Amino acid sequence: MSEAAEDVIEQTLPLDAWHRSQGARLVSFASYQMPIQYEGIIAEHLWTRSHAGLFDVSHMGQLLISGTDAASALETLLPGDIAGLGANKMRYSLLLAENGGILDDLMVTRRDDGFYIVVNGATKYDDIAHIHDFLPEDVVLNHMDEHALLALQGPEAAAALSRLIPGVQALTFMNAGDFMLDGIPLWISRSGYTGEDGFEISVPEERVVDLAERLCGQPEVKPIGLGARDSLRLEAGLPLYGHDLDPETTPVMADLGFAISRRRREEGGFPGAERIAIERSQGPVVKRVGLAIEGRQPVREGALVLDGEGNEVGRVTSGGFSPSLERPIAMAYVPTASAAPGTTIQVGQRGKIFMGTVTPMPFVPHRYHR
């Protein structure tokens, strides 16, 4: 009982007081008090698409896995080519269960001191326990819970950050490196989850207020809440774990086949390899697609995808109003036969039928700095 109770105790982020001083409204998310919005979701969303937004993602888990056999150990858990990952390069990957179901999605980067992995906040303790079980004794997992994580996203992110930290502009998308700002050691990657150019910055938690102040002191930068983070990633076609991905979905169903590196596909040796190979050749039962919804009313997570007779054949996993496109958009799992772009999809929500059209994702083009 006491352990379970401890699990649900709300934690505060290192920037908690700072968020409140910036006028944030806080909500519970992944057992943290997190800023949902400051001035308003639409304004923050559009600011990020045109300038630069600062996101506190310190609830996410930062892990360092080191040891000579770390790469091969990780390859027993992930379908990505970890051994072939170059120095300071990062890759999107998936933590897979034995049956090929997705336990989490993550970013892995090869650093001098090991593999730096960023996992979702709501799943980090389960991930750590799961990874632990698979690591040989000489491979060590360090939960870097003394580090905060900020994301600076938007077309003016590079201008703002390079003014403070000359040299960061030389990073290209999915590359990372060590930097220093007035004695603050930073690990910075050119990456993010908004579809925009930008950076993610790992910083010792006792220095994160200092860093956030300096970043928000730049004219391009405003703090942005979780609400806009969600609408930005939806427009970018990026799945959110616990909503668009879960243990019932496989990488093929989720249309994340790119996360299975070619060498791994050919060699196998990752959890669910057999099932994933069959789904790749025969097609999955359902597939994650983007939907443009007719009218102005959004469909939300949990709305049902219906066939012509009104039977449930799929489900909306994310849905909302796109501030950039000024129309409702959604992600849904639909039967593979109905997954081609242009297909009309019926969605039922609270007794009402909505018409959607399968639309290639991203809904709003990515603008990564390659």
Place this chain on the structure above:
Amino acid sequence: MTLYFTKDHEWIAVEGDSATVGITDYAQAQLGDVVFVEVPPAGTQIAKGKEAAVVESVKAASDVYAPVTGEVTEGNSGLEADPALVNTSPEGDGWFFKLKLSNPAELDGLMDSAGYKAFVEGL
């Protein structure tokens, strides 16, 4: 004209047996950016406490319950084109619907401006 407020953060402006209904400034601030509003068309019979309108923000959908019983005489068609009126003018152009009161005695239990202000401060 007399102004009444409910604990569900609706306002009702009453003149004789006709009333205009909307949501309060506090309610719109809690909802955030409103992107869609569905109001009942003229002729709809609505009953106190039952769903009367839907308001959707970027984040979520919420039902608006009828604060009083009556027949809708007009839904605010302006909200279809510009749902953000609920944010910019919640107690003015962002009204939801007008109705003819069936039972004006239902107004007796509602708050006035000062009562509502105190209610919100206590939240």
